[in-house]
Every structure is written in C-alpha cells, then in structure tokens.
Amino acid sequence: MTLMDDAAIGWSGLTLSLILVAVAVGLSMWQGLRLEREILWACGRAITQLLAVGYLLVLVVDEDAPVIWAWLWVVAMVVFAAVTVRRRASEIPDITRVAALAIAASAAISLLVVFGFGVYPNVGRAVVPIAGMMIGNSIGSVVVAARRIVGELADRRPEVEARLALGQPWQQASKPFVRSALRTALTSQLESTKAVGLVFLPGAMTGLILAGVDPVDAVLVQAAIMYLILGCVATNVVVIGLGLTRNLFTPDHRLVRLARTTS
C-alpha cells in the first residue's frame, strides 16, 4: 500500500463524512436556524464543483499531457479570481482590470521564482496546485487592499483635498493614506505568517502529513509556500496600490467621489 493509498478516502470515506453534514443540518433544525436547505445546497454545490475540477485536473496534470495545459489553467484561474474580486468589491471603480493586473503580476513573479529556479519541477501536477494557492490567497489580499485604499481616501478626503489645494500632485497627496491602507492589507498576511504552527497547521502541510510524508519534509514544503504567498500578497498589494489609486484621481488631480466601503 502506498502513502497516497493511505491518504485516499474513496467514495465510502466521502459518504461517511456526510455524517458531519447531517450533524450541521440536525443542529440547524434543533436550534430553529432554518439553514438546512442552505447547508445541503452548499455541500452539494461544493462536491459538484470539486468533482468537475477534479476530473478536469486529471487531464491537465496527467504526466503525458503537455504542460501548456497547466499554464492555460493558471490563466483561467487569474481571470476567475479577478471576476471574484469584482463580485466581492463591486463598489470599487475599474476593479476587475486592476485586480487581474495585480493577480497576474504577483502570480507571474511567484511562479517564475518557483519554476524558474527549479524549486518545483515544471509539470502540471506542481504548476496547478501551487498557482492555485498563490492566486487563491491573492483574492483576499486584493479585496482587502482595494477596500482599504478606497475607504482611507474617502474617510480622509478633507486631508487629501487640503494637500491637493496646496498644489501637490495626486501621487503625493494620496501617498500617506495609500501607504497606511497597504500596511493594513499586508499586516493581516504577516500576522497569519507569524501565527502559523502555533495557532494552526496550514493546508499543504496537513495534506502532506495525512499522505504520510515526514513532518519535517512537510514543514519545508509549507515554509516555501508561505514565503511564496507572502511575496505574492506583497506584490498584489503594491500593484493594487499603484493601479487603483491612479483610477481614483482625475488627470487634473482631483479626487473622484467615492462610495464609503464597509471593510
């Protein structure tokens, strides 16, 4: 029996895990939360989506499949991530384009380091999951950074306009506020990087240990991934800072009217 065989749970394991869904439904009914339909819908949707992706991944990560398919998968992930960002932060002007740019830039830098320096082999089985982690983490950081920038400039409008009225260009007038927003956006990732191992065991490491990999080897893989995610998030935040702020000012250095964000 291989390590992978140990980690695979099969259909029977999946079926047994439905007991936990039944627990959630039961608790909802007991407490009168009226979330039973939603829980069942969410679970059904999740397994359908995951199975569809899983079967597609079988084709993409097949050792005989050209690696270009894996990279096309990455492009699709960038597009989908940008659309997801737009859905979560629809009040922010031109967010889809800027998010796509930020996510593509951060993914390009991260993946270039990983595969350019041979940290991992350039094969579908490595490209897709690693890119998935990078891009998946990008969504949250892009949304947080974008909403913080807009929120900060909206809340501090009097100070921004006082600077503009002194003849400062928008880049200079917005700098203290954008810097503050970007620090906040990056701090949450730094905090979770600091808490890792003490508070929670991250997914990749957990998966590897479940699959029977030596915990120290799993830690090395996880640490490399964390550093990649940190670099990726930092790149995202900076690109969002540069790209979005430009959209929030007119060419004649006026701050556009901004909707207050809730984050």
Add this chain to the structure above:
Amino acid sequence: MGTGPTVPPPPTVTTRASEPRGDRRLGAPLFELDGVSLEIDGRSILRDISLHVSADGITVLLGPSGAGKTMILRLLNRLEVPTAGLVRFRGEPVTSIDPLKLRRRVGMVFQRPAPFPGTVRDNLRVADPGATDDALLAALGGAGLSPVFLDRSADDLSGGESQRMCLARTLVTRPEVLLMDEPTSALDPDARHRLERTARDLADDGRPVVWVTHDLDQADRLADDVLVVIDGRVASAEERDRFLKEDNGG
C-alpha cells in the same frame, strides 16, 4: 439694490452688495464665471451662473446652507470642473492653467481645519518643503500666529489655532488670492473675530479674499462686495431681499 414697496429696508450689507466701493469693478476681474453649471451624480448643484469677483478686497459669497457657495469656491481652484460654462482667472480659462500651479496661486482654506501629522513646522513644510524658517515665520505672522507655534504639535492646537495654521500653510505657497470656505463655522466668537481681522489685514495688504458664509452679520462685518447665492444661482434682487429679510428674522 432696489427694494420694492412691500419689502422692508434691507440690512446694510445689501447696500454694499449693490454698490461696490469706489471703482472696484472697473479693473479686470479676478475671477469670471460665464454660464457655469455643475451637476454631481445627476443632481444639479449650480445652474447657469455668471458672475465676476473683483481683484481686491473681500468678496463674500453669501447664501443659505446648500445653496452651492462652496462649489463655486471649489470651481475657482479647480477642485471641481463645471459641467457647462467657463471659469476664468485673471482673464485666462482655468482649464488652460496647470492645475497644480493654479492651486498654488489660488490658495484655499477649508471649512474644517485639516491638520497633517507632526508639528506646525511639518505642516507648513508640506506646502513648500524648501521653505526657510523666515518664510515659515512670515506665513505664521500673516495668519496671526506667533513664532512659538512653529514647534508645537499640530494635534495640540485649539480649533481656532488649527484653522490659523491651515491659513498659514496656505500662505506658504504665496497665493495671489485666498478662498476661505466658512472658515469660522467651527470657531468660538473670539477666534472667529480674530480670523476675520486677519482676513481683513490680508485683503488690505493687497491679497484679495473670497469668503463664503451663510452668516449675514459676518458678511456685514467683512464684505467689500457681496454675491448672494440661492438654490444654485446668483440671486435676483428680489430673491436677495427676501433672503436677507428672512435671515434677519423678518
């Protein structure tokens, strides 16, 4: 300004509004608005406004809250651009002037002071990072603050002091004209009167001031010229009389 037979005699300020002192309007105007309209988010804020602002003294834009006075001020240093019409500064369309240079020539003090982090010196240096201490002290003096304020934390200033610091910060750019948007609305009476005296001193020293207020008494104390703005338009004589009468509890 004429007063109809049914309208009681208007307050003093209306006389000034209708009869600018001396030949104030004979020279080239400082600002001209020509058929200016402004819409924001589909809402009409200013409607077909045409007016002249004279090149000396204090011109008061007077009117009730929400009349559009602040927006007129913001058009003058291009923090807003009109939906229609033309704004000229010293005869030149503001759109043909580099906005960053225009804003240094046309200084603005906002309704609420917006101090930046750091000391008063840090604040003044935002306006001109290369300014000498002498220049900073001159600006402080122009705003009626003594040199001891230079190293005070901007956060520790009172409302009146903070507003004066913002005026000093604007003066560092050596503007040709000062736009003051209800700068005393959050100040106590003493601070209000001192800031009014400062504005008068600056105007008398050759730096014209455009002052926005809804306070008729303040307009009466300050104005060389008054332009009454009501509901996004320059008020007609009749509307102006009615506003002045209502504002006086008439």
